Amino acid sequence: MARQVTSTTLAQAVADHLRMRIHRGDVSPGERLPAERELAEQLGVARISLREAIRQLREDGYVEVRRGSSGGTYVTELRRPAEAWRARMRAQVGEIDDILDFRIALETETAVLAARRHTESSLVPVREAVEALHDVIGRTAFRQADSRFHIALARAARNERLEEAVETARGELFSPRDLLPFREPVEETLRDHQAVLDAVRRGDADGAAEAMRAHLEHSRRQLRIIVFGADEDGVDDAEWPAS
Structure with a gap:
């Protein structure tokens, strides 16, 4: 039986895709990811799935969210x-x-x-x-x-x-x-x-x-x-x- 595709599995797929881009060096430590709306459109997913993917990447130490005038989601130095x-x-x-x-x-x-x-x-x-x-x-x-x-x-x-x-x-x-x-x-x-x-x-x-x-x-x-x-x-x- 085929596994049902849920918002959770979609979010995991998005997180895996972004993780691979970071591993390849497509997105560098210290670099800011596109704004949520723009990135969701690029990936062809709903913003709710993207938010969950970003949450997973934050927990794993790949990205951090900064506040303020230069706020946004940034790739970390990848130490974790x-x-x-x-x-x-x-x-x-x-x-x-x-x-x-x-x-x-x-x-x-x-x-x-x-x-x-x-x-x-x-x-x-x-x-x-x-x-x-x-x-x-x-x-x-x-x-x-x-x-x-x-x-x-x-x-x-x-x-x-x-x-x-x-x-x-x-x-x-x-x-x-x-x-x-x-x-x-x-x-x-x-x-x-x-x-x-x-x-x-x-x-x-x-x-x-x-x-x-x-x-x-x-x-x-x-x-x-x-x-x-x-x-x-x-x-x-x-x-x-x-x-």
Whole structure:
């Protein structure tokens, strides 16, 4: 029997959609969301459902409501969601590997198809996303450039279902690099993205898949550092800030 759609489930769907946009970096910490009427129209939902969705996001630490002349609903610095993510990963042994195994299966094939099917014009946004990493200032700009790279690469693969899967996956999985010291993941990610782009541009499908796999294995290592507090070289948890 199909589940009945209620205002509560609709509000949850709206909250999930806004949460994914925040995770992808579409909406940045400190940024004000559109006014209630405008946002409800954009999303095609009733204002009562939007209000409930905003309430859920407030409870989870994603947004805060400010009063006064510059009042409105603003995205927070995401400290509470980041800590909640880390706590969940610690409690659910094996979740990290499940996440990365899924992304490797999905995005290595994306890289293969991009190498085989890309056009020069389709690689322009991929190259621009790589170049943007050279100049990023702050974690939000990094998350945005990182997401643009992976989504643009999926578009270059010219498979709408694959593109949608990559975009959805990036929105559903919290961005764990927000818990890392800033410079190291940027420099490593820049090298990895450049290696993927170079292989795709050459039409080297195997090389593109291998470069993407290496990139995501680096992400696996970063995830382990974030969650468990020490890497294989014994980095102490105190060296890794919580936000």
